[in-house]
Amino acid sequence: MVPNNKEEKSMKLAERMNEIGFALTAGLIIEVNKRKAAGKDVIDLGLGDINFGHPPAFITAVIEAVQNHVNAYTEPGGPSELREAISIAHNQHYSDFYKDKIIQPDYNPDEIVYTTSAKFLIVASALSLANPGDEIIILAPYWPPYIDAFKLPGAVPRICHSTKENNFFPSPQYLNSLITNKTKGIIINTPHNPTGRVYRFKELKCIADIAQKYDLAIISDEVYDTLIFDNNVHMSIASLDNDTAQRTVVIKGLSKGFGMGGMRFGYAMSKNPELITSLKKVVSNTITCGSSILQTAAPSLLLNSIDHVITIREEFEKRVKFSENVLSEYGIQFPKVEGGIYVFADISPYLDRTMPTSTIFAEKLVSETGVVVLAGGACGNDNYIRIALIQDVDMLKEAYKRLTKFINKHG
Numbered sequence: 189m190v191p192n193n194k195e196e197k198s199m200k201l202a203e204r205m206n207e208i209g210f211a212l213t214a215g216l217i218i219e220v221n222k223r224k225a226a227g228k229d230v231i232d233l234g235l236g237d238i239n240f241g242h243p244p245a246f247i248t249a250v251i252e253a254v255q256n257h258v259n260a261y262t263e264p265g266g267p268s269e270l271r272e273a274i275s276i277a278h279n280q281h282y283s284d285f286y287k288d289k290i291i292q293p294d295y296n297p298d299e300i301v302y303t304t305s306a307k308f309l310i311v312a313s314a315l316s317l318a319n320p321g322d323e324i325i326i327l328a329p330y331w332p333p334y335i336d337a338f339k340l341p342g343a344v345p346r347i348c349h350s351t352k353e354n355n356f357f358p359s360p361q362y363l364n365s366l367i368t369n370k371t372k373g374i375i376i377n378t379p380h381n382p383t384g385r386v387y388r389f390k391e392l393k394c395i396a397d398i399a400q401k402y403d404l405a406i407i408s409d410e411v412y413d414t415l416i417f418d419n420n421v422h423m424s425i426a427s428l429d430n431d432t433a434q435r436t437v438v439i440k441g442l443s444k445g446f447g448m449g450g451m452r453f454g455y456a457m458s459k460n461p462e463l464i465t466s467l468k469k470v471v472s473n474t475i476t477c478g479s480s481i482l483q484t485a486a487p488s489l490l491l492n493s494i495d496h497v498i499t500i501r502e503e504f505e506k507r508v509k510f511s512e513n514v515l516s517e518y519g520i521q522f523p524k525v526e527g528g529i530y531v532f533a534d535i536s537p538y539l540d541r542t543m544p545t546s547t548i549f550a551e552k553l554v555s556e557t558g559v560v561v562l563a564g565g566a567c568g569n570d571n572y573i574r575i576a577l578i579q580d581v582d583m584l585k586e587a588y589k590r591l592t593k594f595i596n597k598h599g
């Protein structure tokens with residue numbers, strides 16, 4: 189008998205899926221699209237989706253790859269031409285402009301794995317490092333997908349909170365107290381999403397010392413490395429010493445610095461050959477490889493589009509300065525934005541019985557003003573909202589006008 193289509197058939201999914209949701213970022217995309225489709229006014233400051241168009245050299249290279257019918261599977265970690273281009277671009281810090289602003293080790297092409305997105309490489313790192321039940325330390329506030337990335341292989345996230353009082357970095361004692369005999373690694377992110385912090389040598393050394401003491405792996409998410417402002421210097425934890433470099437995998441990509449999130453271009457770098465092989469195994473047994481067209485065109489993007497990267501940094505510096513001035517004028521507090529593309533705004537003075545959480549704040553804000561932000565609760569701190577500076581200064585001006593009107597109404 190043909191089953192009735194309307195009858196719902198239950199399926200026994202893996203238990204781990206009860207623990208895992210959609211990335212909140214996916215929810216934000218759906219919400220924004222729904223509002224736009226309904227013809228509603230929306231100022232989207234929700235996702236860190238940077239879009240400055242494609243540099244001309246890249247457009248030409250993509251067209252050429254299509255015209256040349258480039259269409260074969262590639263090596264799982266990317267063809268050698270691509271890994272060489274990543275290595276050159278990385279080792280030269282993309283350009284002279286960054287020579288005093290980025291401190292990191294050089295990597296040769298064999299120490300690099302390219303694949304579809306930085307995010308996938310975080311999941312691949314989790315799969316490579318964690319057995320079910322192993323614990324991973326995640327510093328809060330955090331980029332929300334870290335949690336579920338580690339739950340996928342059955343690892344247990346251990347959240348290490350920090351607040352504005354300690355400049356959003358935990359004390360070494362507190363960090364130490366979270367280590368158990370199941371702790372496998374620690375994930376860090378600098379420049380930081382959502383706080384805008386750029387970790388200093390002392391902070392990186394604190395992580396490195398703990399990793400050394402307890403033999404932990406370090407996943408260092410550095411996707412915002414070129415988006416640093418004022419006199420801040422981006423230092424990779426892998427640059428501290430050889431031992432730290434050996435236990436670290438650095439995650440990078442083109443979504444932020446090159447403003448090309450939709451290309452899904454990510455790469456991992458490590459001095460640890462076993463980890464590199466493991467990441468390639470994950471890619472090989474899941475997606476096989478990334479798009480051959482993109483991989484063929486990417487070297488010209490990496491090697492000829494430095495102006496594009498610098499233009500994006502300059503534009504974000506302008507938006508950061510503008511936001512800091514306006515929000516301070518309105519009496520809204522936030523940690524100084526040293527790097528990245530977010531303002532982490534303190535909304536604790538406005539939370540009350542009618543608006544008790546950052547999620548309700550964000551929901552009311554969008555329904556009453558059309559301004560979309562990410563609730564800080566999603567990042568592990570409910571006293572904040574994360575404002576992604578993905579609109580130009582004029583649009584930000586309008587968004588802040590609406591935000592303050594909203595605060596004055598509810599405050």
Ligand SMILES: Cc1ncc(COP(=O)(O)O)c(C=O)c1O
Binds near residue numbers: 306308452
């Ligand atoms: C801290 C952090 N890491 C990784 C990513 C993901 O990068 P990709 O687009 O390459 O997956 C993001 C994107 O917002 C991010 O903010």
